[in-house]
Structures are given as structure tokens and as C-alpha cells.
Amino acid sequence: MRHVQSRDNAQFKHLRKLATSSRARREAAETLIDGLHLFGSALDAGVRPKLAIVAERALDHVEVKDVLAEQGDAVLLLADALFDELSPTDTPTGLLGLIDIPAEVEEPITGDCLVLDAVQDSGNLGTLLRAAWATGVREVLLTTGCAQAWSPKVLRAGQGAHFGLRIREHCDVAAALKTYPGRIVATRLDAHTSLYALDLRGPVAWLFGNEGAGLSPAVSALATDPAIIPMPGAAESLNVAMAATVCLFEQVRQRLQA
Structure with a gap:
């Protein structure tokens, strides 16, 4: 276990760039995952972090100890103040992992698909990915204009x-x-x-757009089936993550009843 207490340390500087810069993450094809839950999710998916990064204050945490034991020598101990500079949260968990961003797979799409057009909020994007995962998409x-899918905030x-999806960025x-x-x-x-009038039992590509502007004209024009979510209340519209979740689970409902 290596112990770092200085901001001038080269490894810390690299990690800080990954925590704060989308360009650095793209160039290095690396990112940071935050917390025990994500660490466990990565391991369950067969993704072993290249490095566990732990805050001094978390060393006595029982579950953190178990993670560090499995990591062997691939552990970096940071002074608490340094660790907090890397964490994407206001209440850091005390554990981060360094992982590779997986290479994108360019294969024809024949099954269900979620298309996100310039969704910029990290929380919305992460929630949308979680909804896709939960419903089997x-x-x-x-598209270009979306928040970076593999940023620490979106991962959280x-x-x-992320570990159960195939994600293509700048698509x-x-x-x-074209041949969907x-x-x-x-x-x-x-x-x-x-x-609720659409037959969603076959493959569906779902299009969802920017929080304010919605779908761009070019992406909207791809739709074969424009649809409206009935809203008998007074609300004018739904948050994009809420709208997508309604749609994806309606598809699940139809297939379960088929």
C-alpha cells in the first residue's frame, strides 16, 4: 500500500485530472468509481479496478478492509483532504476505484435501444442508464452534447x-x-x-432529448412512432428521466402480459 500526502505527487495529479476533466478521461480511457456499492457492482460484472484509492479515515471500515485485502498491492492510501478532492460527492465515502473505460462495440442494433440526445445533467443521465438496465435495455x-457517460457523477x-450496458458516445x-x-x-x-396504444412487444428504439430543448430536429425525424404520455394532471411535461422510465416500464408491462 502506497501512502500519498502531497498534492505534488504525480499519481495524485493524474487521479485529480480524471476526477475533474472529461478530456483527461477520454485521453487516458480511465475513470473513477465511488463507493463500496459501485466497487462491488464492478467486481460482480468481472471488472476489477486497477487501483483502490482509500482515505485514511476509512481504513478501519470493515467492508473497506475486505476490499483492500482483495486488491493486494493495488491500493493507494490518501490523506483525507486529498481524497476529498477526488470524490464526486459532498460526503465522500472514503473509497474510490480506478477502472478502464471499455472500448465501444460497433455492431448492428437489432434489439431494444435507448437513444439520448444532448442530455446534459449528470443525474438525469445516470438515472436514464439505470432505468435501461432495470428494464433489460x-x-x-x-449523441454529441450529452454529459460524459463515464464521468464519476454519472457512474454514481x-x-x-454501466457494467450491464453497451454504451456508445458521440454516436x-x-x-x-438506418437498418433498425x-x-x-x-x-x-x-x-x-x-x-399506451402502441404495441411495444417487439424491439423498440426509444428517443429522448435534452432537458430544455427536447430532441433535435434531426433525431426527432428518425421516429417512426411519435407518442404522447397521457397526463391528466396540470403538469405541462415530465423530467426526461421520469418520462423514459414510464415508457420503458410500459414496455415491460406489455411483454409480461403477452
């Missing part, structure tokens, strides 16, 4: 979803869906068909 396409919001969605065999559904307030 494995493919996720992100995803709660392990040319029109090209990816199923419905391409976009929720729109001007649509005339209710979500």
Missing part, C-alpha cells in the same frame, strides 16, 4: 448500470438506426397516439 446511444447516479444515431428492424419511438407533446 442493453444498448444505449449518446447509475448505481452499477451518429441516423447511421446506427423495430419501432423508433419518440415522446412528443404534439403527438396524437398515446404511449
